Amino acid sequence: MKSLIIVPTYNELENIRRLLPELMALDPDIRVLVVDDNSPDGTGKLADELAAENERLSVLHRPGKLGLGSAYVAGFKYAIRQDVDCVFEMDADFSHDPAMIPRFLEQIDSCDVVIGSRYISGINVVNWPMSRLLLSYFANIYTRLVTGMTIRDTTAGYKCFRREVLEQLDLDEVRSDGYAFQIEMNFRCWRKGYRIREIPIIFVDRRSGTSKLSRGVINEAVWIPWWLRLQRLLRRM
Numbered sequence: 001m002k003s004l005i006i007v008p009t010y011n012e013l014e015n016i017r018r019l020l021p022e023l024m025a026l027d028p029d030i031r032v033l034v035v036d037d038n039s040p041d042g043t044g045k046l047a048d049e050l051a052a053e054n055e056r057l058s059v060l061h062r063p064g065k066l067g068l069g070s071a072y073v074a075g076f077k078y079a080i081r082q083d084v085d086c087v088f089e090m091d092a093d094f095s096h097d098p099a100m101i102p103r104f105l106e107q108i109d110s111c112d113v114v115i116g117s118r119y120i121s122g123i124n125v126v127n128w129p130m131s132r133l134l135l136s137y138f139a140n141i142y143t144r145l146v147t148g149m150t151i152r153d154t155t156a157g158y159k160c161f162r163r164e165v166l167e168q169l170d171l172d173e174v175r176s177d178g179y180a181f182q183i184e185m186n187f188r189c190w191r192k193g194y195r196i197r198e199i200p201i202i203f204v205d206r207r208s209g210t211s212k213l214s215r216g217v218i219n220e221a222v223w224i225p226w227w228l229r230l231q232r233l234l235r236r237m
């Protein structure tokens with residue numbers, strides 16, 4: 001399987017210095033796309049330097065911090081123009097263990113979307129403050145109740161899509177940007193009847209750099225599930 005791993009970045013200099021070589025070393029059929037939002041710390045520049053040395057690594061530069069959701073949409077549009085069979089979402093900060101990539105690839109053979117889930121075998125989150133864990137955990141229960149989706153970890157950001165899924169979704173219609181982006185993508189896939197499978201991962205909080213979680217991101221995750229429910233009622237999704 002040829003795959004493309006999309007890594008959105010904003011100020012992840014020290015992380016990508018280690019992460020990108022590690023991803024490239026996994027398998028010659030793996031390509032990586034960094035989507036950088038003009039990080040002030042020079043992440044984009046380092047990514048360019050690494051890309052100059054490796055033809056399997058590419059970089060998409062955007063003019064400023066435009067949000068995670070639109071970074072992925074830009075990456076997805078890039079991906080479906082390439083010769084790849086599946087497309088990954090992955091954080092740059094090592095919360096997502098690169099060693100799990102082969103597990104995703106094993107599963108994507110027999111389904112359409114694979115989600116690396118923190119909540120299917122107990123709670124597999126390491127080093128998060130309790131407040132953050134509770135927020136995430138209850139956000140997932142809330143989303144299940146409001147939308148009717150049965151996914152256990154619907155805000156997870158370590159995922160793999162078959163390319164056909166991304167080709168069939170209306171990427172220009174996707175409106176949410178933070179954790180809600182993950183919820184909306186899952187909802188769109190679920191409504192289209194795609195086979196979604198969760199596999200357990202262990203999520204470890206970042207050691208380097210800072211989180212970009214904000215109030216706005218949380219607010220969005222509160223109302224988007226209701227908007228999705230409405231879209232479903234109106235049969236628009």
Ligand SMILES: Nc1nc2c(ncn2[C@@H]2O[C@H](COP(=O)(O)OP(=O)(O)O)[C@@H](O)[C@H]2O)c(=O)[nH]1
Pocket residue numbers: 007008009010011012035036037065066067068071090091092093095206210211212213
């Ligand atoms: N391109 C881009 N990447 C972003 C943006 N916001 C967050 N990211 C990246 O998305 C990933 C997850 O963000 P992070 O701050 O670690 O979220 P957290 O793990 O939920 O605290 C990291 O690789 C970030 O660098 C953004 O606005 N644009």
Ligand SMILES: [Mg+2]
Pocket residue numbers: 091093095206211
């Ligand atoms: Mg993180």
